[in-house]
Structure formats: structure tokens, C-alpha cells
Amino acid sequence: LAQLGTVAIVGFGLIGGSVALALRERSLAGRVIGISRSERALAEAARIGAIHAYSTNLALGVAGVDLVVVCTPVTDIARSVVVVARHATSGVLVTDAGSTKRAIVEAVERDDRGRSVFVGAHPIAGSDRKGPAYADPDLFEGRVCVLTPTEQTPADRLERARVFWEMLGCRVVELDPVGHDEALALTSHLPHALAAALAATVPPEVLDLAAGAYHDGTRVARSDAALWSGIFRQNRGPLLRALTRLEVELHTFRHALVDDDDAALQEWWTAARDNRTQFDERFAKSAEEDED
Amino acid sequence: LAQLGTVAIVGFGLIGGSVALALRERSLAGRVIGISRSERALAEAARIGAIHAYSTNLALGVAGVDLVVVCTPVTDIARSVVVVARHATSGVLVTDAGSTKRAIVEAVERDDRGRSVFVGAHPIAGSDRKGPAYADPDLFEGRVCVLTPTEQTPADRLERARVFWEMLGCRVVELDPVGHDEALALTSHLPHALAAALAATVPPEVLDLAAGAYHDGTRVARSDAALWSGIFRQNRGPLLRALTRLEVELHTFRHALVDDDDAALQEWWTAARDNRTQFDERFAKSAEEDED
Numbered sequence: 270l271a272q273l274g275t276v277a278i279v280g281f282g283l284i285g286g287s288v289a290l291a292l293r294e295r296s297l298a299g300r301v302i303g304i305s306r307s308e309r310a311l312a313e314a315a316r317i318g319a320i321h322a323y324s325t326n327l328a329l330g331v332a333g334v335d336l337v338v339v340c341t342p343v344t345d346i347a348r349s350v351v352v353v354a355r356h357a358t359s360g361v362l363v364t365d366a367g368s369t370k371r372a373i374v375e376a377v378e379r380d381d382r383g384r385s386v387f388v389g390a391h392p393i394a395g396s397d398r399k400g401p402a403y404a405d406p407d408l409f410e411g412r413v414c415v416l417t418p419t420e421q422t423p424a425d426r427l428e429r430a431r432v433f434w435e436m437l438g439c440r441v442v443e444l445d446p447v448g449h450d451e452a453l454a455l456t457s458h459l460p461h462a463l464a465a466a467l468a469a470t471v472p473p474e475v476l477d478l479a480a481g482a483y484h485d486g487t488r489v490a491r492s493d494a495a496l497w498s499g500i501f502r503q504n505r506g507p508l509l510r511a512l513t514r515l516e517v518e519l520h521t522f523r524h525a526l527v528d529d530d531d532a533a534l535q536e537w538w539t540a541a542r543d544n545r546t547q548f549d550e551r552f553a554k555s556a557e558e559d560e561d
Numbered sequence: 562l563a564q565l566g567t568v569a570i571v572g573f574g575l576i577g578g579s580v581a582l583a584l585r586e587r588s589l590a591g592r593v594i595g596i597s598r599s600e601r602a603l604a605e606a607a608r609i610g611a612i613h614a615y616s617t618n619l620a621l622g623v624a625g626v627d628l629v630v631v632c633t634p635v636t637d638i639a640r641s642v643v644v645v646a647r648h649a650t651s652g653v654l655v656t657d658a659g660s661t662k663r664a665i666v667e668a669v670e671r672d673d674r675g676r677s678v679f680v681g682a683h684p685i686a687g688s689d690r691k692g693p694a695y696a697d698p699d700l701f702e703g704r705v706c707v708l709t710p711t712e713q714t715p716a717d718r719l720e721r722a723r724v725f726w727e728m729l730g731c732r733v734v735e736l737d738p739v740g741h742d743e744a745l746a747l748t749s750h751l752p753h754a755l756a757a758a759l760a761a762t763v764p765p766e767v768l769d770l771a772a773g774a775y776h777d778g779t780r781v782a783r784s785d786a787a788l789w790s791g792i793f794r795q796n797r798g799p800l801l802r803a804l805t806r807l808e809v810e811l812h813t814f815r816h817a818l819v820d821d822d823d824a825a826l827q828e829w830w831t832a833a834r835d836n837r838t839q840f841d842e843r844f845a846k847s848a849e850e851d852e853d
Contacts, residue, residue: 394772442769455767457772459763465829465833466807467807468833478685478744479748480687482781485780486781489773489777490836494826498830502823512818515759518758522754526797526801527801534789535787540761541757541779544761544765545760545782546783548768548771
């Protein structure tokens with residue numbers, strides 16, 4: 270098959286490595302080129318046959334390719350897209366895998382070449398593990414991928430981006446960049462900040478007495494500091510509003526506790542539980558995984 | 562073997578049912594008697610051979626037994642222990658499985674008979690699933706069980722309680738009741754409150770865009786409302802202090818975000834990450850389970 274022609278993957282961590290493995294396993298690309306500043310990960314990927322060639326020079330690496338997937342940290346994506354748009358052929362499709370969208374899409378669209386080739390994307394898949402060693406060809410299977418086209422996005426590029434992410438196994442949905450960032454502040458960025466806040470709060474000397482609730486509640490605090498600082502900073506407004514909503518809930522809880530008010534505590538808990546139950550009902554698989 | 566003689570289990574939910582199954586699998590008791598207000602669960606447990614007999618009357622059910630394990634919700638434990646102490650033989654050992662200890666131990670020790678037979682215990686094992694249908698004979702295997710003796714606890718009862726919980730597979734540690742509650746406020750009660758606060762904050766309409774961080778961060782919000790209201794209310798002081806510590810961390814995060822301060826965000830995240838890393842290093846098994 271190899272319908273995608275030559276694909277370049279920019280940034281070769283967990284996500285970039287997983288894109289490479291998925292392309293190989295599904296025989297989707299004629300050639301796959303890895304591009305990163307870190308030559309070591311690229312050389313290893315080439316050695317195991319995950320990529321056909323690699324480059325540490327972005328401008329040279331994307332010459333003549335058909336599709337570029339930018340998988341760098343969010344703080345670097347817009348810059349990379351603009352460089353790619355300048356050095357690739359005019360027929361190229363450029364998409365990304367960033368966890369924020371508004372700042373990236375706005376920055377790319379300030380560039381004439383950039384906005385003519387780019388479709389913002391966010392495959393909602395990941396891990397608290399860092400690096401291509403944890404890459405997984407099935408990372409995207411069954412996951413939602415949000416595409417964030419704007420009025421400036423060419424229709425043909427949008428269609429090609431949809432086909433690409435679906436080929437990797439994603440369920441593609443469309444949302445405007447601001448809507449994406451507002452939702453993800455609540456569903457991902459706030460949960461990450463909260464996991465870190467909990468991990469920061471519980472001192473090591475009592476960890477012998479921690480169990481499942483601590484374990485699960487702090488899991489994603491193992492993620493990379495620079496990566497998450499970048500995501501938080503690119504989504505400050507929505508994340509600050511999400512944080513305020515959380516603080517309102519914590520205040521409700523605090524007041525019910527101070528008042529020793531059983532009815533209020535149960536009412537508060539039950540409303541939360543009902544939300545979580547809706548999540549389980551929509552994703553029956555997730556619920557089953559948890560019966561441990 | 563059957564070294565434990567006749568054992569009565571008071572309260573027949575997930576924990577009580579798991580104690581029954583563990584006793585049977587390990588052939589630790591000559592007879593096991595289930596005691597609960599809910600006859601249905603008891604009849605089912607008897608039918609599958611998990612218990613030898615049952616009673617819905619606490620005073621009658623504990624007549625002549627050697628060991629009583631009180632597995633009711635924390636708000637009912639002290640009352641049950643005092644009733645048991647009045648109606649069982651003077652040689653009985655009474656222990657419990659409550660997630661709080663100070664209020665329970667203080668209430669029991671106000672009773673002369675109660676304090677002569679009781680050893681407070683908290684096996685740190687559980688589930689967000691409720692009821693004996695989720696009982697597991699290996700629930701306690703390798704888990705920490707905190708015993709909370711005081712100066713009033715008879716040495717022979719403490720020794721028997723230690724042997725009992727070790728027989729179920731627990732790693733037994735001792736802590737005073739106040740120390741237990743202060744630690745558990747941080748390692749368990751706060752993480753539960755936070756999971757519910759997160760579940761309450763994220764509205765159902767964006768749950769299609771939720772993934773791992775939300776899933777893990779809200780898992781224990783599926784737990785029972787009445788059960789957790791009871792635990793929170795019995796540990797108000799330590800839990801309010803733990804909540805204040807969390808709010809301090811959230812304020813640090815908020816200010817770093819408002820200031821768009823990459824260094825402060827990374828420093829905050831890294832300190833949290835270091836705590837979580839210590840947890841993984843102590844419990845290598847937990848870390849492996851997570852590589853998903």
C-alpha cells in the first residue's frame with residue numbers, strides 16, 4: 270500500500286516513536302524519515318528498522334516529503350511547522366500531536382506558507398513514560414484525535430489529515446482550537462496539575478501507609494517537568510478557570526466537613542460519583558480494566 | 562490447623578467477605594460465623610461455603626466465639642465492639658478493619674469490657690467496589706496492617722491480633738491512633754476527597770476528551786458516599802490540615818502559572834515528581850503494574 274508516500278516525523282519521543290511504529294506495522298508509508306536534534310534515538314530507531322532514514326537538520330530532512338508529523342514539545346511545534354512549510358514542497362501536509370492547540374494554530378496561521386499546509390491535531394494518547402523506548406504501535410488505536418481546523422485551513426489538507434489519523438487507529442473529531450483547549454484544560458491539564466499537587470502534599474515519610482488512591486491519584490506526576498510546564502503555559506487562561514472550578518468544589522467539601530454535615534458530604538460525593546459513573550458507562554472497557 | 566478457633570465477622574461487605582474467604586482458603590478457623598443486618602449477603606456466603614453459620618443478631622452471634630473481626634463502616638465500629646465485649650466470653654479478642662482509629666479507640670476505651678479485649682487495626686487494602694461480591698481471599702496479601710494499641714491494650718491481645726493479621730497475609734506495623742489518623746489523612750483520605758473534587762469539576766459534556774489522567778485521578782470517586790462521609794467525619798482535624806497543605810501547593814502552582822514562570826513551574830513539578838518516584842522505588846511492584 271504505502272498510500273502516504275514519504276512521511277517525516279519531527280521529534281522522536283514516545284509519540285513520534287509510536288507514529289513510526291504504527292506506520293511500519295500497518296505498511297502505510299513508502300519511506301519514514303526521523304528528524305530530531307538527538308541523534309542517538311534516531312540511530313537506534315533506524316537500527317531496529319522503525320525508520321528508513323534520519324536527519325538532525327529539519328530544513329534538509331523534510332525536502333521532498335509528502336507528510337510531516339510534528340511531535341515535539343508544544344513550545345516548539347509552531348516554530349517547527351513554519352520551518353517545515355518553508356522547506357518542504359508546496360503539496361506537503363503538516364500536522365502535529367500537541368496537547369494544546371490555540372497558541373500553536375494562531376502562531377502557524379500568522380505565516381502564509383504555514384497556514385496553507387497545516388492541520389492542528391491532538392491524538393489523546395500518551396503515557397507518563399518518556400522517550401522512544403516506550404513507543405507503542407497501538408498507542409493510537411481507538412483513541413480520540415481532535416483536529417482543530419479554522420476558516421483558513423484548506424479543505425484538502427483537512428481531509429488528508431483525517432485519513433492519516435484514522436489510519437493510525439484514531440477516532441477523529443473536529444473542534445475549534447479554543448474549544449479544544451477549554452475542554453482539555455478540564456479533562457487533562459487540570460488532572461495533571463492535581464496529581465502533582467497531591468504528590469507534593471504527601472511527604473515521603475508517610476508513603477509506607479499509602480495505597481491505591483494515592484497510587485492512582487499521583488501516577489501522572491511521574492511525567493516530564495519541562496513538557497508539562499510548556500503545556501500549562503500554553504493553556505493558562507482555560508487552566509486557571511478550571512483550577513478555580515476545582516477550588517470551588519474543594520471549598521464545598523471543606524465547609525461540609527467543618528460543619529460535620531453528613532448529608533452535605535454525601536450529596537457532594539454522590540454528584541461527583543455520578544459524573545465518574547457516566548465516564549465508565551461511555552467507556553465500558555476502562556471500567557473493566559479497573560476491577561483490581 | 563484451625564488455630565483461631567471460632568471466628569465471627571461483623572459486617573459482611575467487601576472487607577468482611579474477604580476476611581471470610583482468606584480464613585477458608587488458609588484453613589485458619591474451626592468455624593466462621595457471619596454477622597450482619599443484611600441477611601441476603603450472609604445466606605449467599607453460607608451457600609457458597611464461605612461461612613459456616615450466620616446471625617443477624619450481634620449479641621447472640623458472638624456467644625462463645627474466640628475472635629471477632631468488626632468490618633462495619635467506621636461510624637458503627639465502636640458501638641459494635643462494645644456490644645461484642647459485653648456478650649462474648651472474657652477470653653475473646655476483638656479487632657476491626659476501620660480506616661480511622663482515634664475516634665474508635667477512644668470510644669471503645671471508655672468502656673471497661675471493651676478496652677480489655679480490643680486491638681484497633683487497619684489493613685490498608687480495599688477497593689472502590691462495594692459488597693461481598695467483590696470479596697477476594699488475597700485482598701490482604703502483602704498489604705500493611707496498622708495496629709494501634711494504647712497503654713490500655715492488654716499485651717496478650719496485641720500479640721494475638723498481630724498473629725491474626727499476619728495469618729491473613731498482612732505486614733503488621735504499630736502506630737498510635739493519632740499518628741495513624743494523621744498519616745492516613747494524607748495518604749488515603751485526602752486522595753479520596755481530591756478524586757471526588759476532580760470528578761465534580763469535570764462536566765460530563767467534555768468526558769469524550771478525557772483519558773488516562775482523568776481516569777486514574779477519579780477512580781476512587783466511584784466509592785460509596787456514606788462510607789466515605791463517615792471516614793471523613795471521623796478524621797476531620799487531620800483531614801482539614803491535609804487539605805490546607807494541598808491548597809498551599811495549588812496556590813504555588815497558580816502563582817507560577819499566573820506569572821508564566823517556567824522555572825517555578827518546573828521546580829514545583831520536579832519536587833512533586835521526586836516524591837512520587839520515592840513511592841515507586843519503595844514499591845517496585847506498583848511501578849511495574851503501571852507501564853501501560
